[in-house]
Amino acid sequence: MNVYVAGVGESGPVARGKGPAAETMALRAAFDACRDAGIEPAKVDGIVRYSHDGAISAMSLAANLGMEELSFAVDVPHAGGSGAALLDVAIAAVRSGAARTVLCTRTVVAEEWLRQLVAPDPLRPFYLDAPNYLRPVGWTGYLHLFGLLYQEHANRYGTTRADLYPVAEQMRQNAKSSLLDLADPLPALDDYLALPTTVGPFTPLDEFVPADLSCAVIVSAHDRSDRSVGVEIVATAQSQGPEPMSWFDSRPLSPDALDSPSRAVADKLFASAGLVRGDIDVVGLYDCTTFTLLFLLEESGLVERGGAAELARLDGLLPHGACPTNPHGGDLAAGYSHGFRHILEMVRQLRWTAVNQVSAAEHALVLGPPAGPTSGAILRRVAL
Amino acid sequence: MNETTAEVTVLGLCDAEKGTAGMAAQYGEILAGGRAVLQGCARCGAAAFPPRLRCRSCSSDDLQWWDAGDTAKVTSWARVALNGPTETASVPRRVGKDGPYTTVVVQPESFADVRLLCLLVTADGGIEHDAVPTSNDRVTVRTASLGGSMVPVCSLGPNEDPR
Numbered sequence: 128m129n130v131y132v133a134g135v136g137e138s139g140p141v142a143r144g145k146g147p148a149a150e151t152m153a154l155r156a157a158f159d160a161c162r163d164a165g166i167e168p169a170k171v172d173g174i175v176r177y178s179h180d181g182a183i184s185a186m187s188l189a190a191n192l193g194m195e196e197l198s199f200a201v202d203v204p205h206a207g208g209s210g211a212a213l214l215d216v217a218i219a220a221v222r223s224g225a226a227r228t229v230l231c232t233r234t235v236v237a238e239e240w241l242r243q244l245v246a247p248d249p250l251r252p253f254y255l256d257a258p259n260y261l262r263p264v265g266w267t268g269y270l271h272l273f274g275l276l277y278q279e280h281a282n283r284y285g286t287t288r289a290d291l292y293p294v295a296e297q298m299r300q301n302a303k304s305s306l307l308d309l310a311d312p313l314p315a316l317d318d319y320l321a322l323p324t325t326v327g328p329f330t331p332l333d334e335f336v337p338a339d340l341s342c343a344v345i346v347s348a349h350d351r352s353d354r355s356v357g358v359e360i361v362a363t364a365q366s367q368g369p370e371p372m373s374w375f376d377s378r379p380l381s382p383d384a385l386d387s388p389s390r391a392v393a394d395k396l397f398a399s400a401g402l403v404r405g406d407i408d409v410v411g412l413y414d415c416t417t418f419t420l421l422f423l424l425e426e427s428g429l430v431e432r433g434g435a436a437e438l439a440r441l442d443g444l445l446p447h448g449a450c451p452t453n454p455h456g457g458d459l460a461a462g463y464s465h466g467f468r469h470i471l472e473m474v475r476q477l478r479w480t481a482v483n484q485v486s487a488a489e490h491a492l493v494l495g496p497p498a499g500p501t502s503g504a505i506l507r508r509v510a511l
Numbered sequence: 512m513n514e515t516t517a518e519v520t521v522l523g524l525c526d527a528e529k530g531t532a533g534m535a536a537q538y539g540e541i542l543a544g545g546r547a548v549l550q551g552c553a554r555c556g557a558a559a560f561p562p563r564l565r566c567r568s569c570s571s572d573d574l575q576w577w578d579a580g581d582t583a584k585v586t587s588w589a590r591v592a593l594n595g596p597t598e599t600a601s602v603p604r605r606v607g608k609d610g611p612y613t614t615v616v617v618q619p620e621s622f623a624d625v626r627l628l629c630l631l632v633t634a635d636g637g638i639e640h641d642a643v644p645t646s647n648d649r650v651t652v653r654t655a656s657l658g659g660s661m662v663p664v665c666s667l668g669p670n671e672d673p674r
Binding site: 241244245246255256259260261262263264265266267268269270271274275276278279282323324325326327331334337377379380381382384 | 597664
């Protein structure tokens with residue numbers, strides 16, 4: 128059974144604090160996605176959410192969308208790795224018959240997310256490594272995780288802060304071309320290098336830009352819109368990586384810290400899809416920091432290990448570059464979506480309706496963060 | 512309880528039945544003895560850190576706290592150049608008030624599959640504000656009192672392997 132992203136919708140992104148109530152954003156995005164899919168909201172019968180999402184419950188969504196039945200509801204607990212995992216779960220529901228039309232959704236309210244980001248959560252025990260064993264010696268949170276991975280990468284491949292600059296620059300350029308740049312301006316390279324770092328190699332300009340937004344995706348075996356092209360979900364995968372005893376914060380303590388779960392996901396995706404890396408025309412890579420994106424270019428297998436810095440130096444992330452990446456500007460420049468808005472952008476790229484369009488894109492890859500559990504998907508443009 | 516076998520020094524039992532929080536409390540008590548520690552499996556000999564409720568290798572719950580040894584090799588580090596928390600960096604008060612400081616991932620020389628996170632300190636035990644390590648540096652691992660509790664720390668050197 129072929130399964131499609133039949134519709135996408137969103138509210139925002141807008142600058143932090145400027146969005147309407149979280150429930151309002153979530154409902155707007157959901158209605159927008161249903162409209163895009165050409166379906167009545169009442170016909171949605173499944174909901175898949177990030178477990179971090181406190182905007183609106185599946186029950187409330189069902190009630191306010193006027194759904195005739197809520198026969199399937201799941202929250203995925205993979206933090207930033209949840210994005211494509213939502214599609215993975217939705218496909219399983221559709222193929223099993225548990226649901227016919229599944230709404231995947233993620234709403235981010237910047238102020239709430241920033242509070243969540245620095246607080247331990249006893250309901251998610253995978254985070255307890257940090258308060259119990261890492262924070263007593265100075266652990267500071269997600270920047271520490273990616274700062275330690277950066278340093279190990281630097282030790283092996285000679286990566287420097289100057290290699291992060293083109294990532295920040297090209298994401299801002301992509302966001303500007305997409306008419307939605309929320310990031311602070313980037314100074315010239317020398318001035319950037321002179322900025323004080325906070326944790327590891329990072330300055331605030333290397334981090335995601337907080338925003339208020341909601342994204343929604345409709346997954347179904349049918350695309351009932353009046354478009355002549357659709358987007359098929361060719362493959363989805365999840366992985367906690369080659370060392371399942373380490374996760375999120377403890378990832379840098381794994382002996383194979385640079386052999387990331389994102390690599391495992393990418394390998395599964397290409398094997399499942401029967402495609403090769405060269406078939407991919409555009410990629411949506413999780414980008415909470417500049418290094419995260421640089422590292423994922425390599426972990427996707429699209430670039431050889433140690434080769435992403437050179438690709439970025441050559442403007443390879445722009446739509447006309449060698450590896451068009453996050454043409455919407457990603458979470459680094461267009462608003463933090465926990466990686467979910469990348470899926471909406473890939474769908475628009477494959478429909479050839481994106482604002483910052485990659486020429487003749489036929490296949491897209493979406494990949495979550497290199498600290499598991501994480502997920503990914505390959506999408507394909509198809510005639511309807 | 513200090514029982515030395517051919518390969519490891521057992522510092523105590525790691526009681527997984529107490530759950531994640533109970534194990535963390537035990538960890539703090541064991542560190543108070545002055546030695547950096549990791550989790551070991553009495554059944555198969557596998558070592559791990561952070562500790563888990565079952566052995567990573569054989570799933571046994573017959574777990575112990577093992578001495579991590581005196582020396583280790585640097586694999587990574589992150590310098591924190593902040594004197595307090597920001598929106599995205601939750602700098603602990605106990606170290607952040609007089610930064611900068613550096614946390615170091617080290618591989619104990621006796622446990623190739625394990626890495627610990629340590630705070631970099633000077634030879635006399637104060638927080639190291641200036642020096643940062645380089646990859647594969649040898650460091651001395653121990654514990655030090657910080658904010659009222661003992662934590663694993665490391666200092667640069669010795670440069671030569673005494674073995």
